[in-house]
Amino acid sequence: MPAPGTRWPSMLEAIREELVELHRELPRHDLVVWTGGNVSARDPETGLVAIKPSGVRYEELTAASMVVVDLDGRIVEGTNKPSSDVASHCYIYRHRPDVNGVAHTHSRYATAFAAVGRSIPVYLTAQADEFGGEIPCAGFAMIGDEGIGAQVVEAIGSSPAVLLKNHGVFTVGPTARAAVKAAVMTEDVAATVWAALQIGQPDVLPDDVVARLHRRYTTEYGQ
């Protein structure tokens, strides 16, 4: 553990600044209203987590307003109170060493599926590409302690996204940027599936097709 004032400040400064930029993606993609939703990032070097301050408007977020906590949610840096979901973010990081970013929204269409406790099967190639399987729906948990994190870890499996019954969406990724991208993609898939369900019953893509699409997308697609 480096002494305070050596390398923590610069490293965490970069993470805090990236978090401000990533938080702006949430209102930009219509995934949040007012102060709802939050993103956190774990610094792989120190294991510390930077997270949105509680109840601060997106346009007022600054690098300095972000709160840095340890994996038990104790404040290490920052003068603000962390997001009320901080204990759940920390629970996810403690149980998923592969995860360094977590995002949470109440985005409309995905949360409609969560409201009725319904997972989203793979009806679309875009979902096979991005998620490699269904977007599961976890059980209900109260806000404020790590109960939500426990539901997320239990239900999410290898998916980057999970719905939380009667609540909203949690996404995870190897970086905070990947978690935010998964939040955007979750809402996009949920909106299209919702529209499809208004005009008929879509077919679920077979598992082997989903696996092939996901493999192609994750190994061959892009530059």
Ligand SMILES: [Zn+2]
């Ligand atoms: Zn919430």
